[in-house]
Amino acid sequence: MQKIRKTIVLRLEKFLRNKQPMFLGKSLIFILELIKKKKVSTKEVIDYFLKRIDKYNSKINAYLTVNRTYNSCKLDKIGLPIAVKDNFCTKGIRTTASSKVLENFIPPYESTVTKRLLDASFFILGKTNLDAWAHGSSTETSDFGPTKNPWDLSRSSGGSSGGSAAAVSSYLAPATIGSETAGSIRQPAAWSGVIGLKPTYGRVSRYGLIAMASSLDCPGSITLTTEDAALILKIIAGKDKFDATTANWEVPDYLSELKKRRKFVIGVTEEYLEGVDEEIKEAFYRLIEILKKLGHQIKKIKLLSPKYSISVYTIIQRTEVSSNLARYDGIRYGNDRTFFGIEAKKRIMLGTYVLSYGYYDAYYKKAQKVRTLIIEDFKNVFKEVDIILAPTTPVTALKLGEFEKYPFFGELMDVLAEPAAIAGLCAISFPFGLKKKENLPIGLQLMGRWFEEENILNLTYQIEKETDFLGVIKKGIKNYPD
Amino acid sequence: MGRKKLSKEDVLHLARLAALTLNEEEAVKYKKQLEETISYIENLNELETSNISPTSHIIPITNIFFDDGEKNKRGLSLTEVFQNAKNKENNCFKVRKIFEE
Numbered sequence: 001m002q003k004i005r006k007t008i009v010l011r012l013e014k015f016l017r018n019k020q021p022m023f024l025g026k027s028l029i030f031i032l033e034l035i036k037k038k039k040v041s042t043k044e045v046i047d048y049f050l051k052r053i054d055k056y057n058s059k060i061n062a063y064l065t066v067n068r069t070y071n072s073c074k075l076d077k078i079g080l081p082i083a084v085k086d087n088f089c090t091k092g093i094r095t096t097a098s099s100k101v102l103e104n105f106i107p108p109y110e111s112t113v114t115k116r117l118l119d120a121s122f123f124i125l126g127k128t129n130l131d132a133w134a135h136g137s138s139t140e141t142s143d144f145g146p147t148k149n150p151w152d153l154s155r156s157s158g159g160s161s162g163g164s165a166a167a168v169s170s171y172l173a174p175a176t177i178g179s180e181t182a183g184s185i186r187q188p189a190a191w192s193g194v195i196g197l198k199p200t201y202g203r204v205s206r207y208g209l210i211a212m213a214s215s216l217d218c219p220g221s222i223t224l225t226t227e228d229a230a231l232i233l234k235i236i237a238g239k240d241k242f243d244a245t246t247a248n249w250e251v252p253d254y255l256s257e258l259k260k261r262r263k264f265v266i267g268v269t270e271e272y273l274e275g276v277d278e279e280i281k282e283a284f285y286r287l288i289e290i291l292k293k294l295g296h297q298i299k300k301i302k303l304l305s306p307k308y309s310i311s312v313y314t315i316i317q318r319t320e321v322s323s324n325l326a327r328y329d330g331i332r333y334g335n336d337r338t339f340f341g342i343e344a345k346k347r348i349m350l351g352t353y354v355l356s357y358g359y360y361d362a363y364y365k366k367a368q369k370v371r372t373l374i375i376e377d378f379k380n381v382f383k384e385v386d387i388i389l390a391p392t393t394p395v396t397a398l399k400l401g402e403f404e405k406y407p408f409f410g411e412l413m414d415v416l417a418e419p420a421a422i423a424g425l426c427a428i429s430f431p432f433g434l435k436k437k438e439n440l441p442i443g444l445q446l447m448g449r450w451f452e453e454e455n456i457l458n459l460t461y462q463i464e465k466e467t468d469f470l471g472v473i474k475k476g477i478k479n480y481p482d
Numbered sequence: 483m484g485r486k487k488l489s490k491e492d493v494l495h496l497a498r499l500a501a502l503t504l505n506e507e508e509a510v511k512y513k514k515q516l517e518e519t520i521s522y523i524e525n526l527n528e529l530e531t532s533n534i535s536p537t538s539h540i541i542p543i544t545n546i547f548f549d550d551g552e553k554n555k556r557g558l559s560l561t562e563v564f565q566n567a568k569n570k571e572n573n574c575f576k577v578r579k580i581f582e583e
Contacts, residue, residue: 106565156486200541244545245539310528311524314522315523333567345508346516347513369536370534423540
């Protein structure tokens with residue numbers, strides 16, 4: 001009897017020792033509260049995520065570099081875990097932009113975004129995969145292999161911030177930082193079934209973000225909840241002395257802005273439904289009914305066809321790429337130019353072509369003029385509505401390998417995201433249901449006026465409270481138990 | 483909309499301008515893909531833009547300068563400057579010579 005009792009006590013003790021803290025699927029804000037109330041230590045939190053990364057990353061390939069320095073670094077702060085796209089320079093942590101050119105590059109300085117996160121008590125869990133130099137919409141151009149979609153490992157998680165989106169949807173990080181040039185946060189967030197926020201151009205500093213197209217690049221977040229998106233934006237937004245294109249506008253307290261019960265006039269347009277999958281359209285119409293019920297006003301609007309945005313984006317992005325990637329000479333850091341992959345070379349050459357003598361006016365200047373048209377188009381529409389609602393992508397996640405068939409297939413996947421990026425607007429994508437047969441997340445997006453992130457966050461929060469995004473986020477994480 | 487034509491020499495010339503090396507096979511492949519992309523982007527000519535000024539920046543912003551004498555907080559130490567360089571000598575980067583003596 002005595003012996004049996006002893007065995008039971010021992011077993012119980014062992015069980016309690018091994019008992020996982022109950023984090024699975026919890027938001028950043030929830031974890032922060034647990035740490036503050038001393039229910040759990042920072043070390044336990046970091047170890048929990050490192051363990052999950054060890055368990056699942058080889059399947060998904062979301063992380064390129066895992067930061068295991070936690071035990072040796074002196075942290076007097078909280079150490080809230082976050083993962084960062086591998087095109088943000090992190091001092092002392094390898095930063096590759098997923099290209100062999102920077103395979104062994106250890107930045108000697110910290111990007112403003114990561115500096116602000118570190119100052120706000122975050123711990124960088126690791127660096128996430130992307131299309132090489134962020135050129136693409138699938139992470140297939142990564143020199144370190146594609147990131148698999150956690151919903152279906154034979155599919156793409158989207159891109160270029162595919163690693164950041166997959167890490168959140170499989171809960172290998174409670175939240176991540178991504179960057180968007182035109183679709184690179186929203187599209188992978190939509191395909192991976194999580195929330196992707198692209199702030200207004202100039203809202204968040206680009207200092208230390210490896211430059212792709214400087215007039216478009218914008219850091220943002222990928223999260224499980226709207227509150228986490230608001231929390232992160234408050235930390236990373238605002239004027240930065242080291243990025244002259246950051247705006248001097250005041251940064252509101254996005255978290256308290258969420259709680260206001262606001263009513264919006266929401267614009268919807270036919271142009272953004274052309275060629276869109278039927279089930280995505282159904283989700284779009286379903287949300288319209290819910291928004292009406294919540295007391296918002298829906299208004300039909302007319303916008304320029306997104307097909308012109310593809311051309312404007314292609315020209316502007318390639319020209320800025322050809323200029324930005326000229327600095328990689330292999331002399332001061334990195335490998336030489338023979339290490340560029342196929343996609344980067346192609347983009348550099350197209351950029352060189354459209355900027356060359358005799359073609360500059362026909363392509364580059366023309367594109368910048370049409371960019372003015374697109375901006376004016378949005379300005380006019382935003383006189384009538386506060387927010388525009390549209391699908392994020394025309395289809396759900398594609399199979400890996402499907403992108404190779406077309407020269408700029410990725411742009412077609414980003415067609416609905418590109419106009420807002422070209423105009424520099426803020427926009428957010430959130431999951432709204434699943435495509436039934438394939439069981440893949442559907443993403444819808446809200447576009448807001450320049451520097452009015454609080455509006456799109458407020459409405460996303462209302463949708464979250466009302467619908468819980470139809471359970472998509474929780475369902476995704478369930479596939480990856482502890 | 484006519485399909486834009488590029489010659490293989492055009493492609494090799496572009497690569498040379500951008501300091502990229504291409505082999506034969508790549509040149510042929512890029513030629514086709516560049517032609518396709520260039521043909522697509524010509525759809526911008528459907529839009530009338532003669533009285534439109536090109537965008538220079540999406541938000542109204544003017545030049546920003548540092549004040550005289552302000553300390554540059556971004557400066558790197560020499561160790562940091564050279565930490566990623568493969569070839570260096572006496573605190574200089576070593577490069578291939580481009581002039582004959």
